[in-house]
Amino acid sequence: MDKSKAVNLVCKIVLTAVILPLIFFASLFIGLIVYDEFIAYALIAVLAAFFVPMIWFKNRKKVLVYWGIFFAVTAVICGVKYGIEAYDKSITVNPTPNINVHEYLPFEEDSKIIKLDQEASLELSGNLPRIDGAAAVFPVYSAFVNAVYPETTKLWDGVFEYNNTVGGYKLLGERQTDIFFGGYPSEEQIEEAKYHGTEFVYTPIAQEAFVFFVHKDNPIDNLTSEQVRAIYAGEITNWSEVGGKNEKIAAYQRNEGSGSQSMLKRFMGDKEIMEAPTELVNDLMVGIIEKVSDYRSKSNSIGFSFRYYVEGIIQNPDIKLLSIDGVAPTVENIKNGTYPITGPLYAVTWEGNNNENVEKLLEWILSEEGQEIIEKTGYVGIN
Numbered sequence: 001m002d003k004s005k006a007v008n009l010v011c012k013i014v015l016t017a018v019i020l021p022l023i024f025f026a027s028l029f030i031g032l033i034v035y036d037e038f039i040a041y042a043l044i045a046v047l048a049a050f051f052v053p054m055i056w057f058k059n060r061k062k063v064l065v066y067w068g069i070f071f072a073v074t075a076v077i078c079g080v081k082y083g084i085e086a087y088d089k090s091i092t093v094n095p096t097p098n099i100n101v102h103e104y105l106p107f108e109e110d111s112k113i114i115k116l117d118q119e120a121s122l123e124l125s126g127n128l129p130r131i132d133g134a135a136a137v138f139p140v141y142s143a144f145v146n147a148v149y150p151e152t153t154k155l156w157d158g159v160f161e162y163n164n165t166v167g168g169y170k171l172l173g174e175r176q177t178d179i180f181f182g183g184y185p186s187e188e189q190i191e192e193a194k195y196h197g198t199e200f201v202y203t204p205i206a207q208e209a210f211v212f213f214v215h216k217d218n219p220i221d222n223l224t225s226e227q228v229r230a231i232y233a234g235e236i237t238n239w240s241e242v243g244g245k246n247e248k249i250a251a252y253q254r255n256e257g258s259g260s261q262s263m264l265k266r267f268m269g270d271k272e273i274m275e276a277p278t279e280l281v282n283d284l285m286v287g288i289i290e291k292v293s294d295y296r297s298k299s300n301s302i303g304f305s306f307r308y309y310v311e312g313i314i315q316n317p318d319i320k321l322l323s324i325d326g327v328a329p330t331v332e333n334i335k336n337g338t339y340p341i342t343g344p345l346y347a348v349t350w351e352g353n354n355n356e357n358v359e360k361l362l363e364w365i366l367s368e369e370g371q372e373i374i375e376k377t378g379y380v381g382i383n
Contacts, residue, residue, distance in 0.1 A: 012055050019051050046074055099313050101162055104139045105155060106146035113143040114376040120147040122364040129358045132161040132168040134182030134259050136309035137345060141181045143373045148364060165259040173198045178358050180348045183259035199351040204344035205365050206379040209307040209329040210263050213319045220244045222323040225340055234274030247300040260305055267341055312378040334380045
């Protein structure tokens with residue numbers, strides 16, 4: 001090999017060694033900006049397919065033709081990918097981001113909260129209890145604020161908070177709030193509170209049904225408790241096994257620490273919940289409802305939540321609640337005890353809290369006035 005060819009080869013190698021990392025990191029950077037991993041990989045492929053042959057091959061016109069074909073194919077793939085994503089988004093029913101708390105604020109004329117017809121017998125002042133709660137209970141404790149707190153109280157002012165179950169129990173365990181309204185905490189949340197020297201105290205304030213729901217086109221209207229447990233244990237995997245269509249069951253779950261996932265664990269008893277694929281786990285309770293109501297899912301999905309959250313807040317017409325053991329999850333069946341999966345909603349406090357207004361508020365919530373708000377909101381009162 002003569003000297004000029006050797007120099008030319010070395011230059012090509014060096015140029016390739018410089019260009020490829022530049023392509024790689026520049027594409028990743030653009031992918032981060034647009035928050036799309038697919039774009040990053042597509043750019044790496046397209047740019048590498050252009051620059052590397054341009055460095056190494058003499059017939060650059062032919063390279064441009066081949067690259068043009070490759071670019072066109074990549075563009076078609078990208079177009080199909082984003083077209084499918086756009087279609088998926090367009091057919092998803094009722095894409096509510098979660099409860100819109102601004103529809104349930106206290107002291108607002110057009111608020112959806114329940115308001116007493118008369119002045120409440122309790123009027124809090126001074127050291128106000130710092131309250132927080134789960135999404136499903138926000139309309140209730142916001143109505144409490146409207147009834148007995150000063151009108152200057154505003155959402156997220158340090159007194160009236162909404163951090164949902166995971167964040168709410170964390171703050172309560174750290175004693176940054178006084179009362180959390182919601183379901184029973186998970187074992188992990190209880191242990192985390194103990195780590196901070198906090199022992200939770202539970203005051204039942206209402207009774208609620210834990211419900212399972214499917215797409216409205218699913219022919220199944222009823223499951224037994226054991227069938228539901230078997231589905232979430234991964235023992236029943238096809239709807240045909242419980243009298244439905246020959247379709248694989250997509251059993252959606254919530255994130256760890258959420259109130260409904262903790263309730264599912266208690267319902268399952270000794271049966272271990274199967275590990276769900278990432279796409280079947282939703283951080284928000286409304287996420288399960290959206291997925292099950294999604295047109296593409298049709299009749300193969302199942303999800304779970306609390307009755308009032310589904311019927312009173314989200315009100316998605318494309319899902320239906322299942323009867324369990326032949327009993328529908330109605331207010332009447334919760335009251336008479338025939339619906340098999342119910343549990344209390346709690347006002348959770350912590351032992352050793354010396355704020356006298358905390359006990360006053362709890363007593364008022366259990367009074368006729370507090371229970372009126374709970375029942376008119378849509379829950380079943382504790383008394």
